[in-house]
Amino acid sequence: xxxxxxxxxxxESGETEPAExxxxxxxLPGLLLTALVVAVLVKTFLVQxxxxxxxxxxxxxxVNDRVMVNKLAYRFGDPEVxxxxxxxxxxxxxxxxxxxxxxxxxxxVLEAVGVRTxxxxxxxxxxxxxxxxTVAVSDGVLVVDGSAPEELxxxxxxxxxxxxxxxxxxxxxxVMGDNRNSSLxxxxxxxxxxxEIVGEAVLRIWPLDRLGGL
Numbered sequence: 001x002x003x004x005x006x007x008x009x010x011x012e013s014g015e016t017e018p019a020e021x022x023x024x025x026x027x028l029p030g031l032l033l034t035a036l037v038v039a040v041l042v043k044t045f046l047v048q049x050x051x052x053x054x055x056x057x058x059x060x061x062x063v064n065d066r067v068m069v070n071k072l073a074y075r076f077g078d079p080e081v082x083x084x085x086x087x088x089x090x091x092x093x094x095x096x097x098x099x100x101x102x103x104x105x106x107x108x109v110l111e112a113v114g115v116r117t118x119x120x121x122x123x124x125x126x127x128x129x130x131x132x133x134t135v136a137v138s139d140g141v142l143v144v145d146g147s148a149p150e151e152l153x154x155x156x157x158x159x160x161x162x163x164x165x166x167x168x169x170x171x172x173x174x175v176m177g178d179n180r181n182s183s184l185x186x187x188x189x190x191x192x193x194x195x196e197i198v199g200e201a202v203l204r205i206w207p208l209d210r211l212g213g214l
Contacts (some may be wrong), residue, residue, distance in 0.1 A: 057179060059179075060157065065206060070198040081130060082127060106126060134166065135168065137163035155178070
């Protein structure tokens with residue numbers, strides 16, 4: 001008598017209390033960190049923007065241009081004559097490349113967005129000859145395998161200092177800047193090993209008014 005036997009009200013099966021949505025500002029740090037990690041991974045394994053600080057590739061690539069480099073270009077193939085490649089400066093020593101962990105992290109972040117590269121650690125040049133070919137400069141004219149190639153990308157009136165004939169070794173390429181009289185290239189440091197090539201420059205991404213392929 002007097003007892004309340006009414007059934008308790010229970011939530012239907014599968015129903016839960018809705019979680020309170022977090023404000024966007026609370027999610028922002030995590031989103032930025034995720035975006036940064038993705039950018040660094042893409043830069044490390046797939047493609048990377050490079051800032052161009054020198055005149056060695058004028059007029060094809062101008063000072064302060066930014067180019068996109070395909071790091072997979074030579075994973076399953078070989079560089080070809082005419083390719084524009086980025087490679088490790090052959091004149092550098094192991095000591096030149098040393099850096100602390102914080103320096104490496106900062107560099108990776110800045111490189112991932114194309115703000116900077118490691119100064120003169122990486123060079124960008126055009127492949128002039130591949131393994132087995134001969135290269136020389138005679139009377140100011142480039143000669144590859146005994147004949148002068150047509151180089152429409154050179155500045156008008158380009159004349160080079162003579163260079164004795166060399167044969168490109170196996171698994172190497174001979175590279176030169178398009179601005180032949182202002183370029184540190186294979187005429188100075190010799191053919192470049194393929195294993196030192198970072199990738200192929202395929203696209204100019206800055207400035208926007210000159211966006212396009214290379």
